[in-house]
Amino acid sequence: MALKIVKGSIDRMFDKNLQDLVRGIRNHKEDEAKYISTCIDEIKQELKQDNIAVKANAVCKLTYLQMLGYDVSWAAFNIVEVMSSSKFTYKRIGYLAASQCFHESTDVIMLTTNQIRKDLSSPNQYDTGVALTGLSCFVTPDLARDLANDIMTLMSHTKPYIRKKAVLIMYKVFLKYPESLRPAFPRLKEKLEDPDPGVQSAAVNVICELARRNPKNYLSLAPLFFKLMTSSTNNWVLIKIIKLFGALTPLEPRLGKKLIEPLTNLIHSTSAMSLLYECVNTVYIDVNTPPLPSLSLSLCLYLSLPPQLCVQKLRILIEDSDQNLKYLGLLAMSKILKTHPKSVQSHKDLILQCLDDKDESIRLRALDLLYGMVSKKNLMEIVKKLMLHVDKAEGTTYRDELLTKIIDICSQSNYQYITNFEWYISILVELTRLEGTRHGHLIASQMLDVAIRVKAIRGFAVAQMATLLDNAHLLTGNMQRMGICEVLYAAAWICGEFSEHLENPMQTLEAMLRPKVATLPGHIQAVYVQNAAKLFATVLKSQEGNTDSTAAQETSQLMIDRLPLFVQSANLEVQERASCILQLVKYIQKLQQKDVEVAEEVSALFAGELNPVAPKAQKKVPVPEGLDLDSWINEPPSESESEDEQPKAIFAKEEPKHSRPRREEVDEKELAKRREARKQEQANNPFYIKASPSSQKVYQEAPGVEHIPVVQIDLSVPLKVPGLPMSDQYVKLEEERRQKERAEKKKKEKKKRKEKRSGRGKKHDSGPESEEDITPAHQVDIVTEEMPEWSIITSYIFIKTKSYCVTVHVCSSRPLADSEKLPVRSHRAAEAPKSPTEDGDATSQEPKKKSSKEKREKKKDKDRDRKVRISTGLFLCLLGNHSHLILVSSGLPGINKCIQKSKLVFCFLPLTKVYDIQGNLQDGSQVVVSVIFENKCDSFLKSMEFNVLDSLNSKLQRPEGSGPHDGLTVPFQLPPGVSNEARFVFTVQSIIMPQKLKGTLTFIVKNEDSSTHEKLDFKLHFTCTSYLITTPCYSDAFAKLLESGDLKCSSVRLEGVNMPFHHLLARICFHHHFSVVERIDSCASMYSRSIQGHHVCLLVKTVSIDAKCDEPTLLGNVLDEIKQTFSQC
């Protein structure tokens, strides 16, 4: 035995250790791989020995080899052996090797559980430390589950060295085994106040990481962190805490105010640049978020820095010679840009200057900023500059980034900033010359979008696209693999669809049928073939007009000659279309030979104008009476549907190519989305090896734009696609156009000024034109908006004729003069909708019913009105929900023609709105009431003040500094006949009961000769329904909700309701903000949600409603309101 040990240590003398290995590798530069493979053989021998020291040495060397990229997973078991050595030296080597080589799929990991547990409870703190460190790298869900308890105990270890490691590793454990978070959290929280700064910092670190994932759960820790922030001196901890507060403040606005002081103190006291930067950064993100604009202002005042000045400070950072500060300055600037775009915009010069920076990181940051700074005025200039950069840029990544940014900038908010689309088209065409870009798709979809939506530009676009098609060989060349040939897809489609704009359709047709087209990708060829057919129709039409019929026949012959090439295509889509069209043309040729006029019929194949349709439009089309979309046309077969679906999906991928353009565009986006998703997946997938797009060699070899090989082959063709206008031209042209416009305007202005010299004295500034002055040269069809709302009215128009009790409160201050007396106060007559469509529909649908009802109502009203004396003819209609609203305003918020002949009308259309649409429960206590004031009298109304007597439960939000009884000034004046809307925010504590608030409106009525002060009392009725928000709910979520058992049950019977079931549903949806979850015959489940997050579920049958809600009082009130709605019909 002793001999063996001696022998072992003698052997070791001759073994290589790590240093020898490194030296050896360095000495074998030429045959490194060979040397290493002999070393690995040696290591394998060493691992076979019993001596643990030899094994450890071998593992140590393996760790190094692993670093160099060699696979050492075969030695995993030996690593475990070394890990379990009792000597610290070897143990450390083993754990290091494990932390480098083990990953989740290493199967020996499960052998380590007990060893690690033993090490964790070792009396030697460094054994424990080493185990913790190693574990942090290779912890698996199993290990996390088995060891969570041991690690939790270690969090209260006597040695701070262990405590801090245990605290930190808990984060990894939480990630792998989330169930451990709840039991471990109290202890983690304790560690925030650990006496050792290292442990404290680790705890802060872990909680910050957790809070980054889900800030809401950590709001309760805010006071603790607040204390830490004021007491800690560790910059690391402070930075983390400030970052944490950055995540918390948006959730709890009150935090922002409290933070100002400590942050300001820090800013003044710290010398660490990193901390200072984080402070300023956080101050801006936190405090400038929308809920707190006033706060940011106060902070700036406090720091004696108005927002502009803060940006000025950043400017100093950016202008600093230290590139790091420059970068961070830009980063911070982009955060401010979101909240204060104006103050950043003035630094355009600086940002543009940064674009020229030699540092790519800085250029990318500057590009990000540019997006927010464009305006109609400077768009062309900025894009021109970017185009210059595109030409200069080296490296495809940066160039691609530039390209997407150019397109982003131009297309943002529906091409808002583009005044000249010819310019934009030529920019796009210029971009197609970019060599090796991946974004051909993007350019193509932009071309399509612009050509379809900007009608005025079509002629120009078609001409450009025809040129592109003519010079297609320039684009395709040797760049098949690149995406740029995608633009040919757009070009072919545009030329085909709008072929009437083509100057020389014949030439384009020939270009599209060139044999070289067959080298393009399949989906592009397919579009070529289809659009060649469209062009053919156009050509025939023009040729048949002539007397000479041979030309037309020649065209047919051309088609017949060229199409067979596509019929042979390997791509199914191309083949199918080509053979279809070929047969068609052959038939046409036959007819031509018989001298039959065919052009009309051929073009009829492609007739029909393309109208862009908003994506949401379908929703707005009313479902015809009697059509039940949910019922089966044919009973579904018993087997699952998904099988049927699958083959469809396979074809759907190829279909888009011949579908109508709108769909195509959607698909384009969809494709891009999918591609993005796939890329993301690949990026996250460690096993997916991507080709490195930018290795240095590629750089040097990649030819610049000037050296496209195609040009050398085809010497006769200049690189710049002939006939294509340069975008620069447009910049000049546009300048001229604007100048002309300006000059004209000035002329007009002068005239005007001459005419009324005593006018309001509004100075026309002849200086730089304002944004509004620039009129776009082309109009975009904006179709992202939804269709007009009238379709809703047609569906619900009948509701209007039924009457409800309106909470109308009329006040009288002085007796009416006879002349002023209102003869009739008829709501219904006033309902006549404004738009002609509405009108037609409304009257044609139920005119009789309406008139009879109206009469009755009018009578009633008359009686009532006569009892009340109305002074200046003021009405106040206060409405709790839509059912009331309908009476006054024909069912639509906004349309508001109330009572005729009365002098002045105020209509209150309360719209409940959640303050934060995300359903933030903390903010669920705010209700926004929109009030439309309409002046029906002949006098001018001003100084309106709106005041509500607060109740315990509901309070009008008043600006800071005003007393609880002060009124709110309505921020506008009303000339005669004008209406305007003001919004008032109420804070409501409990929403389970309906409420009425009393209020007054005071205002001054100003006549030519006199002015009087008037006062108007009103009541504001908040029904429970108005706290509900229509929230869609899926049936499975709905079922889960019902199963949860948290909901209280209640039900109500609907007496004497006899209306079709779907009307009943529509009514509940419309008046009470519910959405239908599921409907089976005459039974439907419905769902809604209150602004404070109560779930309200209904099961509606023809005669009764069963309801469940987590708040019984709220439910009772809602049901009462529903019942009331139906009792009144």
Next chain:
Amino acid sequence: VQNTVQHVLLQAEDMQQQIIRETFHLVSKRDDNVCNFLEGGSLIGGSDYKLIYRHYATLYFVFCVDSSESELGILDLIQVFVETLDKCFENVCELDLIFHMDKVHYILQEVVMGGMVLETNMNEITTQVDVQNRMEKSEGGLSAAPARAVSAVKNMNLPEIPRNINIGDINIKVPSLSPF
């Protein structure tokens, strides 16, 4: 020599090598007077990630961090790490790091653990590293017998490194990062 190795958490070996190569390629072609931040490419995990590096003579120390870390803070951390190396190796030079990769790892493990910052106080770090090295020595150590390598390295006449780690121009190339 790059320390990204530690931060790229255990990808497959070839992927790991590719990341290192790519990173080295990105970092090494940057001038000294540009900023120390690089926006993350797809390789290092997307836009939330940044490469933050410092350049000392022939050495690059690269950290790959997400947005929860402060940029300037990490630059400080790299400085702390390098100063710690300097203390532990007594005037560190490139060769120290090349021949004692394991020790570098042990030190790094006291600074960063499982991708999270563990300790930023240099004294604390050096104390812990020293204690552990002493333990190793008392156990006889792995390199007790063949001290050749150690002495060989120690005997090499390398220029002294100034306090602020502006390592002089050492004409020894970084060990091949792309061996294949």
